[in-house]
Amino acid sequence: MKKLTLSMAIIFFLLTITGCNADDENVTKVPEEVPVEEEGTKNQINTDQTKENLFNFTNFDLDVEYAENKEYDVDYESESNGLEAEIKDDISNTQIKGDEAFEVLRPIFEQLKFDKDTPNEEVVSEVTKAFDLDEDFQKFELEVKFLDGTEKEYNN
Numbered sequence: 001m002k003k004l005t006l007s008m009a010i011i012f013f014l015l016t017i018t019g020c021n022a023d024d025e026n027v028t029k030v031p032e033e034v035p036v037e038e039e040g041t042k043n044q045i046n047t048d049q050t051k052e053n054l055f056n057f058t059n060f061d062l063d064v065e066y067a068e069n070k071e072y073d074v075d076y077e078s079e080s081n082g083l084e085a086e087i088k089d090d091i092s093n094t095q096i097k098g099d100e101a102f103e104v105l106r107p108i109f110e111q112l113k114f115d116k117d118t119p120n121e122e123v124v125s126e127v128t129k130a131f132d133l134d135e136d137f138q139k140f141e142l143e144v145k146f147l148d149g150t151e152k153e154y155n156n
Helices: 002-021 047-052 098-111 120-130
Strands: 057-066 071-077 082-089 092-096 138-146 152-156
Touching: 002 120, 002 138, 071 098, 092 098, 120 152
Parallel strands: none
Antiparallel strands: 057 071, 057 138, 071 082, 082 092, 138 152
16 A cells, blocks of 8 residues: 555656746746846836847847748747747748747847837848848738736737
């Protein structure tokens, strides 16, 4: 009976640990200079900290659709418990996640200078150029959450 109880306890423990870690495969440790969205707050960051940050946003979700059901998709989210990054590119048939995706996105994000007041057309143009995307897309959707908590959508 003791062996059965011990076996069940071990199985339960292993399942619990596995379940807790199942969603962490795309989570990367956040570098100090990368802004994060704090849980339960509107991301109140002082202006001195903002000047030191690499990007002026914490979330970046880009979906670009081309002919023949080809898509270019970027998902980036930086929170206090880590960052998630993923790039899906149907055109070159690639998909990368985690650290590898962040290392690709980092220099691109560093080029982006738009803010919440930048006109829609300028944001679309700047993002298209930074990601080196063809401008013959059928649909362009970008959702960005800026450091001050403002969320904006850009469509074309």
